[in-house]
Amino acid sequence: MKKYIQVIEKCSLFSGISREEILEMSGCLKITVVKVAKNQTIIAEGDPVKYMGVVLSGSVRVIREDYYGNRTIVAEMGPAELFAETAAAAGAVKMPVSVTASQDSEIMLMDCRKAIYSCCNGCIFHNRLIANLLQAVAEKNMLLNQKMEIISKRTTREKLMAYLLYEAKKKNSGEFVIPYSRQELADYLGVDRSAMSAEIARMRKDGLIESKKSRFKLLEHL
Amino acid sequence: MKKYIQVIEKCSLFSGISREEILEMSGCLKITVVKVAKNQTIIAEGDPVKYMGVVLSGSVRVIREDYYGNRTIVAEMGPAELFAETAAAAGAVKMPVSVTASQDSEIMLMDCRKAIYSCCNGCIFHNRLIANLLQAVAEKNMLLNQKMEIISKRTTREKLMAYLLYEAKKKNSGEFVIPYSRQELADYLGVDRSAMSAEIARMRKDGLIESKKSRFKLLEHL
DNA sequence: TAAAGTATGTTGTAAATCCAACAAAACGGA
DNA sequence: TCCGTTTTGTTGGATTTACAACATACTTTA
Numbered sequence: 403m404k405k406y407i408q409v410i411e412k413c414s415l416f417s418g419i420s421r422e423e424i425l426e427m428s429g430c431l432k433i434t435v436v437k438v439a440k441n442q443t444i445i446a447e448g449d450p451v452k453y454m455g456v457v458l459s460g461s462v463r464v465i466r467e468d469y470y471g472n473r474t475i476v477a478e479m480g481p482a483e484l485f486a487e488t489a490a491a492a493g494a495v496k497m498p499v500s501v502t503a504s505q506d507s508e509i510m511l512m513d514c515r516k517a518i519y520s521c522c523n524g525c526i527f528h529n530r531l532i533a534n535l536l537q538a539v540a541e542k543n544m545l546l547n548q549k550m551e552i553i554s555k556r557t558t559r560e561k562l563m564a565y566l567l568y569e570a571k572k573k574n575s576g577e578f579v580i581p582y583s584r585q586e587l588a589d590y591l592g593v594d595r596s597a598m599s600a601e602i603a604r605m606r607k608d609g610l611i612e613s614k615k616s617r618f619k620l621l622e623h624l
Numbered sequence: 625m626k627k628y629i630q631v632i633e634k635c636s637l638f639s640g641i642s643r644e645e646i647l648e649m650s651g652c653l654k655i656t657v658v659k660v661a662k663n664q665t666i667i668a669e670g671d672p673v674k675y676m677g678v679v680l681s682g683s684v685r686v687i688r689e690d691y692y693g694n695r696t697i698v699a700e701m702g703p704a705e706l707f708a709e710t711a712a713a714a715g716a717v718k719m720p721v722s723v724t725a726s727q728d729s730e731i732m733l734m735d736c737r738k739a740i741y742s743c744c745n746g747c748i749f750h751n752r753l754i755a756n757l758l759q760a761v762a763e764k765n766m767l768l769n770q771k772m773e774i775i776s777k778r779t780t781r782e783k784l785m786a787y788l789l790y791e792a793k794k795k796n797s798g799e800f801v802i803p804y805s806r807q808e809l810a811d812y813l814g815v816d817r818s819a820m821s822a823e824i825a826r827m828r829k830d831g832l833i834e835s836k837k838s839r840f841k842l843l844e845h846l
Numbered sequence: 847t848a849a850a851g852t853a854t855g856t857t858g859t860a861a862a863t864c865c866a867a868c869a870a871a872a873c874g875g876a
Numbered sequence: 877t878c879c880g881t882t883t884t885g886t887t888g889g890a891t892t893t894a895c896a897a898c899a900t901a902c903t904t905t906a
Contacts, residue, residue: 466773468786468789468790468793469789469790469792469793469798469842470789476773488762488765488766488769489762489766490762491758491759491761491762492759492762492763492765492766493759493762493763494766498766518755518758519751519755520742520751520754520755529741529742529751529754532742532751532754532755532758533740533741533742533754535758536713536740536754536757536758536761537713537714537715539713539758539761539762539765540710540711540712540713540714540715540761541714541715542765543710543714543761543764543765543768544710544711544714544716544720546765546768546769546772547710547768549772550768550771550772550775551688551698553772553775553776553814554775554814556814556863556864557864557891557892557893558892558893559892564690567690567691567692568690568691570691571690571691576691583853583854584853584854584855585853585854592775592776592778593893593894594893594894594895595853595854596854596855596856596857596894596895596896597892597893597894597895599854599855599856600855600856600857600893601892601893602855603855603856615853615854615902620691778862778893778894779862779863779894780862780863781862805883805884806883806884806885807883807884815863815864816863816864816865817884818864818865818866818884818885818886818887819862819863819864819865821884821885821886822885822886822887823862823863824885825885825886837872837883837884
């Protein structure tokens with residue numbers, strides 16, 4: 403496990419915990435390292451929730467399957483990224499998704515019960531681990547909330563305005579640069595790119611905003 | 625505080641912790657009870673994140689304000705419900721929302737740093753508290769993920785199918801009863817009710833589903 | 847700098863959605 | 877049962893969006 407410590411310490415789960423402390427905890431967390439071949443399944447949907455994982459090398463895909471068996475990729479994670487932590491933290495019984503290797507990979511698995519419930523071994527940094535996990539899940543939650551609020555709007559214009567108002571608020575200024583390309587923004591808002599471009603042009607014409615590429619300026623409204 | 629213990633113990637944050645233990649923890653969590661009048665602000669947006677709250681009586685509203693100052697109600701919580709826990713758990717510096725009383729209310733506030741980071745007082749049940757918090761946030765996360773996947777679909781039909789497939793999977797059967805009225809379902813999916821009703825009729829005609837009121841049956845597809 | 851590639855803007859048409867208004871059905875007391 | 881209320885289904889017209897196709901602008905690199 404020592405050879406992977408450089409990757410492991412980058413994982414948000416272990417932030418604020420030193421290499422030595424991580425190694426000390428490894429027994430307590432029942433950490434195992436497994437090598438998986440491309441396309442091999444690491445955790446299958448419906449499996450009991452036993453493990454939380456960290457990608458050490460390679461990459462994994464989180465996959466969801468619907469009633470008819472159609473598969474969709476939910477996420478792809480690379481080195482130092484954590485997976486299956488939400489199901490583990492929610493105390494779910496069965497995994498709602500599968501995790502498979504998208505390349506030959508090395509994966510660190512840990513016992514999620516051990517990780518979530520404080521052990522009695524006087525393992526001081528365990529508390530920090532749980533706090534890190536809580537923070538990771540809560541941050542994801544805030545991002546989801548924010549996105550949900552935006553894409554719940556019915557029209558493209560409303561979605562755009564909700565997004566731009568959010569950015570303006572974050573930057574505390576009516577003038578700001580957004581971190582997305584047009585295509586990325588369209589994907590984020592769940593709309594068609596060209597239709598969105600057209601809507602931006604209309605909003606400009608209607609005097610709602612000024613914009614040039616990724617620079618936007620909100621104008622007064624009544 | 626004792627007089628509120630019946631409400632407090634119902635709060636998910638304290639599940640698995642006895643009344644006596646809650647009372648023991650109260651000093652550690654710096655719990656205070658405040659009475660607030662209707663429309664009074666309990667936590668203002670931009671305030672430093674110091675408190676997590678539980679409604680003891682009455683009700684509170686979580687309010688978000690956009691760049692222009694337009695207010696929208698994000699949520700309304702009643703007795704035994706927790707608020708401001710996500711910002712606290714995410715380690716946010718400033719509150720992203722305001723919380724105000726929608727009636728004359730009694731509110732329990734606790735120091736969120738104390739709640740989230742294990743104290744050194746050998747307070748055994750503190751760990752349980754953190755585990756409860758983690759679980760609450762993670763469960764919310766899973767619900768949001770699920771909803772996000774559904775409302776990210778572009779068309780009404782796709783949204784409906786995504787939702788119905790999800791229900792079918794949960795019930796492990798192609799035939800099931802949904803827990804929403806038409807209006808509720810439309811709100812959940814973020815579409816117009818009447819348009820949705822029409823779409824359901826079309827899906828029935830196209831041989832995708834059978835349905836009668838809230839009972840649905842998925843048919844074979846190619 | 848030229849050329850190729852990528853990102854963005856524009857437009858017309860077909861399709862989907864919203865909205866409003868109303869019809870039909872289901873429901874809940876009196 | 878009858879009546880009023882609520883929910884659900886249906887329809888047509890106005891609006892909005894997606895999609896495709898293409899024009900323009902910007903980047904990269906040979």
